[in-house]
Amino acid sequence: MAHSYMRPVLLIALLVALIALPSVAQASGYNAVTSLATRVLIYGIAAASLNFVLGYGGMVSFGHAAFFGIGGYVVGILYQHFALEEPLLGLIPGTNQMLITLPAALLVSGILAAAIGALSLRTGGVQFIMITLALAQMLFFLFVSLKTYGGDDGLIIRRTNELPGLNMRDKHTIYYVCLAVTVAFFALLYRLVHSRFAQILVGLRQSERRMAAIGLSPYRYKLVAFIISGMGCGLAGALMANFLRYASPDMLHWTKSGEFMVMVILGGVGTLFGPFIGAAVFIVLESLLASWTEHWQLGLGLILLLVVLYTQGGVQAVFSRLPGRR
Amino acid sequence: MSAVAEKAPEQAAATPSLAVRGLVKSFGGLIASDHIDLTVRPGEIHALIGPNGAGKTTLISQLMGELTPDAGTIEVEGQSIDALSTASRVERGLARTFQITCLLPDYTVRDNVAVAVQVRQGHSFRFWKPVAKDEALRRQAETYLAATGLAERADELVANLSHGEQKQLELAVALATEPRLLLLDEPMAGLGHAESLQMIEMLRGLKNQVSMLLVEHDMDAVFALADRISVLVYGRIIASGTVDEIRDDPDVRTAYLGEGDAGC
């Protein structure tokens, strides 16, 4: 079919456009576009991670900001201990090396997701939504009260983490690092959603009862999916803390979880590209609307309503089945 | 002592596929299973008949571990399964079909079966290889589709199947778990005459390979297939015997017939 020939062509065109973006932005005097695009990439990772449990697995988590925030705080806390030259808990030395902080963020958010998942996945439906929300809010209040790490004000990270051989003070370099991470993330996600594991996960979304009747124990599979998803959000949070040079309780707030969910719904639930499109639409709309009116959230809400009512599958569906829809 | 000595060789010769003893389940004041005793012998088709609301589906759900009985024991091939989860029971050779079909609507017919094959193989924590390119899995799934007359429909979405085809797929999915004891919850319900005959033939073909507990209202099907019949009314087994015994039982004649209720 013509469709399958189009796929690689479209993907390569997209990648070329993304690589060219900072230079084009600079040449045309819209430098801010590069920063905007960096945020889109990072939020795209977070939204796609949420979508893995929400869209593919049918688990409506309202607490994914917890993983995003913890990823950011891992970077911030490791930086603070590095800057003050005193080990965390007297044991773990701080660091400003991205090759250590990103894996650390993945690890910590994975552990947190295992804990939150273990507590919440025994339930379902509205209960699951409420428990994930409540646990994430507990973490939010924990960090608000942690004065050592800035409490309410958050943690300033004076310098972006370093990567060997790169000048991480350059906004373009940060963009390219985020792009590289996003591409790698996307490639992994692509394999993942076409794997045997995803076949089970999508089956569970459709009917847990059926899956049990063919001999499956749902819980383990849901938990592993939840951990993978949490790690993705943790990665996004670590990148965001590097990009903003700041980690704050806002990253953990329930409204952030809501934003991720809006991105997924805007872009298209249960699709590969949808969350990235959703993140782009969300970030662009937010900055456009915010420059016109301080009631930008109202405008965004209306647009979301229209998307939900009229597109049946988000912006992704409007772009007529781009690659990736299962 | 002597009674035990007499009994022992007979038991050893034929450990029942399924032995239910004193099973009780109530929903509030309603007793859906009232001290049920039931035995399915190896290789036999044991029909369970009874009016709508008698508790037939509730019994199957308890056998599968989807519902927990209030009292009683269930043994499969001589071993208690009371403490086992649904998944472990499937591993022990139990499989069920659903009266109101319970399939994966967004999957193709083939994938509905393939996912059951995959679960049976136990290789589902695999995150990298594309499942769609797994030829062995595809081929295995297709053998079950061929056996149930669905081979031509393999690429169709479940949502586009007719009711009769969905019933056939229910059977194909159950068979893909390679069961030794099949619990069939009204497999002919809602089928046309030709489809019913086809289903009867398929079940007949499975006879002696798989033991079956067949819940069915279609008496032609029951008489055509069953070795023995039990009659359930208000949660109680009121009669149990060979086809002829049950056919001629006056109590049974007054009791049953009805259709359709709770499903997936």
Ligand SMILES: Nc1ncnc2c1ncn2[C@@H]1O[C@H](COP(=O)(O)OP(=O)(O)O)[C@@H](O)[C@H]1O
């Ligand atoms: N989950 C439930 N909660 C309450 N009552 C139930 C439940 N499931 C079944 N029942 C009741 O138990 C009785 C037996 O139901 P069921 O096993 O579905 O009957 P059958 O399959 O023989 O038609 C019915 O009266 C039904 O309403």
Ligand SMILES: [Mg+2]
């Ligand atoms: Mg029933």
